Every structure is written in C-alpha cells, then in structure tokens.
Amino acid sequence: MTSGWATRYIGLSAELHKRYHVTFFAPGDTSLLAQQFPGSEVAPSTSSIISGKTATRLRLAGSLLRPRKQSIYLYGFDYYPELDSLLRNSGTNWNLEFYFGMGSYVLYGNPQSKVPAICDFCDSQLRHLAVRRSVIRTWRKASADWAQRLYVTRIKRFFIPQSLRILAITDEDRRHILKALPQNTVFVVPNGVQRPSWTIDASYIEAKWRSPYILFSGSLDYEPNVQSVIFTLQQIWPQLKERFPHLIFRVVGRNPLGLLARLGNPQAGIEIIGNVPDMSDYYRSAKLLLCPMFSGGGMKNKVLEALATATPVVTTPEGTAGLRIPIGLRRFVREPPPELRAAARMILEAPLDKYSGWAREALKAAEEYTWERVGHELSLIIESMASSTSAASCNCHH
Numbered sequence: 001m002t003s004g005w006a007t008r009y010i011g012l013s014a015e016l017h018k019r020y021h022v023t024f025f026a027p028g029d030t031s032l033l034a035q036q037f038p039g040s041e042v043a044p045s046t047s048s049i050i051s052g053k054t055a056t057r058l059r060l061a062g063s064l065l066r067p068r069k070q071s072i073y074l075y076g077f078d079y080y081p082e083l084d085s086l087l088r089n090s091g092t093n094w095n096l097e098f099y100f101g102m103g104s105y106v107l108y109g110n111p112q113s114k115v116p117a118i119c120d121f122c123d124s125q126l127r128h129l130a131v132r133r134s135v136i137r138t139w140r141k142a143s144a145d146w147a148q149r150l151y152v153t154r155i156k157r158f159f160i161p162q163s164l165r166i167l168a169i170t171d172e173d174r175r176h177i178l179k180a181l182p183q184n185t186v187f188v189v190p191n192g193v194q195r196p197s198w199t200i201d202a203s204y205i206e207a208k209w210r211s212p213y214i215l216f217s218g219s220l221d222y223e224p225n226v227q228s229v230i231f232t233l234q235q236i237w238p239q240l241k242e243r244f245p246h247l248i249f250r251v252v253g254r255n256p257l258g259l260l261a262r263l264g265n266p267q268a269g270i271e272i273i274g275n276v277p278d279m280s281d282y283y284r285s286a287k288l289l290l291c292p293m294f295s296g297g298g299m300k301n302k303v304l305e306a307l308a309t310a311t312p313v314v315t316t317p318e319g320t321a322g323l324r325i326p327i328g329l330r331r332f333v334r335e336p337p338p339e340l341r342a343a344a345r346m347i348l349e350a351p352l353d354k355y356s357g358w359a360r361e362a363l364k365a366a367e368e369y370t371w372e373r374v375g376h377e378l379s380l381i382i383e384s385m386a387s388s389t390s391a392a393s394c395n396c397h398h
Contacts, residue, residue, distance in 0.1 A: 004191075004219070004301045005122055008169075009100045011192045012120065013037065015375025016098065016396060020382075023094060023395045025087055025108075027080040043090070046082035064151055067158045069107050074125075074152065076103040084108055094395040095386045102156070111161040115395075116385045118165045120189075123298025124173040125152050126180060128224075131318065132295040153180045160184065165385065167378075169298040170322030176297075189378050190322055192371035193304040198284070200310050200363060202356070208287055208311065209355045212246045214344070215286035215311070217279055217302045220256040220272075224296035229260060231292055233270065235337040236344065241269050244348055249290070252282050283309040288347050292340055293319040307366035310359040314343045324368060326361045 014037075016022050023041040024033050027049070034042040055073035063071055070079050087108055097117040099105040105119040129149045160166075162183040168174040174186045198204070216232065218225040229251055237249055248269045251260070256274040264272035276282070283289075289306035292315055299322040306313050313319070314332045325333060332343040347355065 004298065005101070007301055008120075008122060008191055010036075011194075011371045011374065012100070012189075012378065013396060015192075015371055015378060018375065019379050023090075025083060025090075025396070027078070027083050043083075043086050046080045046086070048080060048082050050079040050081065060147070060151065064154055067155055069159070072103075072106065072155060074103070074155065076101060077107065079107050096382060096395070098382075098396045100396070102160075105164065106155065106159040109159075109164070111163070116165070117163070118167060118381070118385070119160075120167040121173070121177055122167075123169050123296070124176040125297065127173050127176040128295060128297040130176060131297075156180045165381070167381075172321055173297055187381050189381070190369060190374060191299045191301060191304060192374035193301070193308045193366055193369050195370060196280070196284075196309055198280075204284075205310060205356050205359045206352060208285070208359065209352050211285050211287040212248050213282075213286050214240075214247055214249050214288055214290050215282055215306075216249070216251045216253075216289070216291050217282065217305070218253045218291070218300075220251070220253040220260050220274065222296075224293060225253065226260060227295065228291055228293050229263075231294070232290060233263060236290065236292070236341050237270070239341050240344055240348070243345065245269075247348075250282060250286070252276060252279065279305065280309075283311055286311050288344065289313045289315075290344060291319055292316045292335075299323060304366065304369055307362040307369075310363040312347050312355070312358045312362055314340060314347065316340070324365065326365050328361045329358060329365070 017037045017040055021040070022037065023043070024030065024037065025043045026033055027046055029045045030042050031045065050070055059071070060073055063073060084107070094115065097113065097115050099109060099117065099119040102119060102121050105117070109117065109119070126149060129145050132145060157180060160181055164184060166177060166181070166184050166186045167189045168177055168186055169188070169190055171188055174188050177186050178184070216229055220226065220229070241247055248271060250271045250273060252273045254275055256272050260272060261274070264270055283305060289302060289311050291300065291302055291313070293300060294316060295318065300319050303313050303315060303319055303323060312329065312332060316335045317333060320333055332347070334340045334343050347358070350358070
C-alpha cells in the first residue's frame with residue numbers, strides 16, 4: 001500500500017515514460033525505478049544523506065532569516081549530496097526538467113538553468129494548514145500552524161524562481177500556491193486512478209450490495225485521516241451499528257499507530273487493519289466508503305479509488321475537493337453528523353436497483369480521472385513548454 005504522494009508520482013512517471021524519453025534521478029536506491037520503467041535511463045543509487053535536524057525555536061528563526069537547503073525544517077527535505085553532484089555533472093542534454101515535490105526543486109533545482117522546468121507541488125501544504133484552522137481547538141496549536149504557514153511561505157519565496165512552472169492538484173491548491181507565489185504560472189493537473197483489473201458487472205455490484213463492510217482507507221499516521229476515523233467512531237458508527245447490527249467498519253491503511261491501533265474492537269464491529277500490500281480486496285468487498293474529511297490538501301485518493309471500484313462514498317465537501325461528483329451522488333456529500341448518518345443509511349437501506357444506479361454513477365465519474373487522461377493533460381502542458389524538436393526528452397527528479 002503506497003501513500004497518496006507516491007501514487008501520484010508513480011502514475012505521472014508512468015505517463016511520462018509512455019510519451020517521452022525519460023532520465024530519472026532519485027535519492028536512495030533506484031533499482032526499483034529501473035525495473036518499473038525499462039528503457040528509461042536511471043541514475044545510480046545514492047546513499048549519503050543529511051537528514052533534517054530537530055527543529056528548535058532558535059534553528060527555525062535562523063532558517064527563516066537565512067534559509068539554506070541543507071537545513072530546512074519541513075517533511076521531505078532530507079538532502080542527498082551525491083544526488084546533487086550527479087545532477088550537476090550530468091549536463092543538460094534534455095528539453096525539459098520535471099521535479100516531483102517542492103522539496104525536490106528546492107534541494108536540487110538550478111534557477112540559472114536555461115532548460116524549462118516544471119515542479120509538481122502536489123497538494124498545497126498552505127491549503128492544508130489554512131483548512132485546519134477550522135478544526136483546531138487550542139491557541140497553542142493555532143500559533144504553531146501560523147508559524148508553519150509563515151515558514152513554508154518564506155521557503156517558497158526564497159527558493160522558487162518566477163520561471164518555474166508549477167503543478168497543483170486542485171483549483172483550491174492552486175489558489176493557495178498563488179498566494180505565496182503570485183508571479184509563477186500554476187497549472188492544475190488532478191490525480192489519476194487505475195482502472196480495476198477485474199470485471200465490474202451486475203453480479204459484482206450485487207455482491208457489494210449484500211456486503212456487511214463499510215470501509216475507510218488511508219495512511220493511518222496522517223493527521224487528517226486519524227481525525228476522520230475518530231470522528232466516525234464517535235459521531236456516526238454507534239448509531240449505524242445499532243440500526244444495522246451485522247455491519248463491520250473496516251479501517252485499512254499504513255502505520256496504524258497509538259490510539260488508532262487500540263481502537264479495534266470485534267465486539268463493536270470495528271476492524272483496524274494495517275499495512276496491507278494491496279487494497280483491491282477491501283474495495284471489492286465494501287458496500288460503501290465512509291470518510292468524513294475536514295482537512296488535508298489535494299484530492300483524496302481514497303475517494304477516487306472507491307469511485308473506480310463502483311463503491312458509493314459518504315463524505316464531506318473536503319472529501320470531494322477537486323472532483324466532479326455526479327448529481328446523483330452529491331446527496332451523500334454532507335457535513336453535520338446527523339446528515340452523514342442519514343446519507344449512510346440511505347445507501348444501506350437502498351434496494352438493489354437503486355444501489356446499482358449509484359454504483360454505476362460512481363464508476364462513470366472515475367472515468368474522468370484515469371491516468372491516461374491525466375497524462376494527456378500533462379503532455380499538453382509539456383508540449384507547450386518543450387522546444388519544438390522532433391523527439392522531446394524529459395529529465396525527472398523524484
């Protein structure tokens with residue numbers, strides 16, 4: 001099971017690999033990249049690393065006043081000097097540079113390069129912090145978030161040149177990125193989803209309709225997901241379990257730590273399942289996805305994956321950010337707990353024909369977000385930037 005960022009990077013890399021000659025540079029072990037993208041050039045593995053030190057108030061203040069790429073106190077900013085050397089010595093025999101993640105460009109990008117460059121910022125951390133303000137309950141956490149927003153904005157403005165083109169996942173992420181970098185060009189390229197490897201037919205949908213499983217999926221060490229699961233167990237699940245005693249709530253994801261790991265309770269119909277290699281069986285057997293989301297940036301991959309497997313979704317407006325939800329499924333996008341419970345009951349009590357209609361609407365909605373379509377959108381941006389040569393070449397940094 002991969003994280004949302006990894007899913008996006010793999011999906012976009014696969015589409016670039018189909019369309020262009022790609023040279024991959026990535027920190028750490030690159031052997032899996034070579035296996036996954038045969039025919040592409042993959043730079044050698046790197047091992048030396050300068051990990052970010054623990055952030056103290058003094059260090060943060062120093063980094064805010066005089067940022068240095070070897071000491072940035074943000075997630076994903078571990079610095080590999082060997083990778084930097086590889087890039088500096090590789091020449092520029094490509095037409096375009098593509099960076100995955102803001103940290104990739106900040107650590108390894110070259111603002112003086114004459115080669116056009118794109119950086120996929122993925123979801124906006126500034127958006128995540130802004131949305132989280134509505135759910136923070138203490139002055140201390142609100143102050144810490146304010147300081148982090150200030151710090152992220154400072155890093156962006158210090159290291160990101162105006163010439164860098166940026167990708168965002170949603171229009172809302174784009175808006176927050178432009179607040180910090182108003183002079184940059186920011187494109188929206190949504191997340192994609194793989195089509196299921198199995199046949200979705202009437203018998204498959206009927207089996208889902210008969211299923212006792214309600215699903216939540218996602219990284220279980222990620223604060224917005226933890227918040228969603230706890231909210232569901234406190235505000236929604238007890239009433240649903242009382243009304244439908246046969247139901248089982250499955251919480252499936254990476255790294256269920258601390259409180260979440262202890263919340264599994266077979267007697268109450270609650271299963272906490274961690275670190276599964278493949279989510280397919282859990283989506284196949286789920287009657288619905290229940291994921292009330294209140295913070296986080298980007299698009300929620302769990303919702304995309306549910307739609308692609310013909311699984312109706314009960315969520316909040318944040319859960320559908322960046323997605324075009326069909327009219328028939330919008331009735332399940334609610335926020336107050338009583339309305340979320342009512343939306344789940346509507347699906348659980350629906351006859352087969354009604355449930356089948358919603359399942360097929362979900363499947364049709366997912367067709368707008370196949371990786372093939374996303375790759376086409378990305379290629380249009382690249383073609384508008386790359387030099388007009390007969391064979392475009394692309395250099396990718398993970």
